[in-house]
Amino acid sequence: MKKLLVIGALLCLSACRTGTTSITGQVPETLAIALATTTGESLSNEVPPDSVVELSVVTTEEELITAFNFAIHQRVDCGRDPYHCDVQSFADVGSPLFVEISELMEIRRTANIRASKSGSLRYRIEAVEFRNTDTATVTTCITDDTVLVDGDIIFDDSLFSVQTKWTMVRSGQTWLWESAQALHWDVEEDLCRFAA
Numbered sequence: 001m002k003k004l005l006v007i008g009a010l011l012c013l014s015a016c017r018t019g020t021t022s023i024t025g026q027v028p029e030t031l032a033i034a035l036a037t038t039t040g041e042s043l044s045n046e047v048p049p050d051s052v053v054e055l056s057v058v059t060t061e062e063e064l065i066t067a068f069n070f071a072i073h074q075r076v077d078c079g080r081d082p083y084h085c086d087v088q089s090f091a092d093v094g095s096p097l098f099v100e101i102s103e104l105m106e107i108r109r110t111a112n113i114r115a116s117k118s119g120s121l122r123y124r125i126e127a128v129e130f131r132n133t134d135t136a137t138v139t140t141c142i143t144d145d146t147v148l149v150d151g152d153i154i155f156d157d158s159l160f161s162v163q164t165k166w167t168m169v170r171s172g173q174t175w176l177w178e179s180a181q182a183l184h185w186d187v188e189e190d191l192c193r194f195a196a
Helices: 002-012 049-080 096-111
Strands: 022-026 032-034 113-115 120-132 135-144 148-150 153-156 160-171 174-187
Touching: 049 096, 049 113, 049 120, 049 135, 049 160, 049 174, 096 113, 096 174, 135 174
Parallel strands: 022 120, 032 120
Antiparallel strands: 113 148, 120 135, 135 160, 148 153, 160 174
């Protein structure tokens, strides 16, 4: 069942945006950020340790969100053209998500399935949590109604909505997807409550 939920989340991201289709990302002004920090009292002329940590958290949060947005768009491009999908540009090589997306793209290539120009993908980043300096989670809500086709034949035109917790790992100067856990999902209902 767990693998089905992850595959469901991946199918939700199967969409491709060309022509009339679109990807809409939404990042709230205030994110729920959890970070384990230590506090200490500062001397009169020193910057308080809390301030240094907070500045670092903001920078890291911005980097993480930028990398997540890049990963979503790259994954969508894979749906458009599974023949030229560069999974290692957004997923950590050898990670569970890297393996699953690579396998899904192979299935898509073999079956000639791709996303059409119809539909849209909307997502909202709901929370960011840093587990440590090299591992973080991003919780999203995604609604995808992009039509998948096999040539001129409609393969899947359902609406899929999922709340997902993505684990991301630092790789050099960026963050990459490592795994994804579908928390809640539904077909034909917009769990995210995006305005029509």
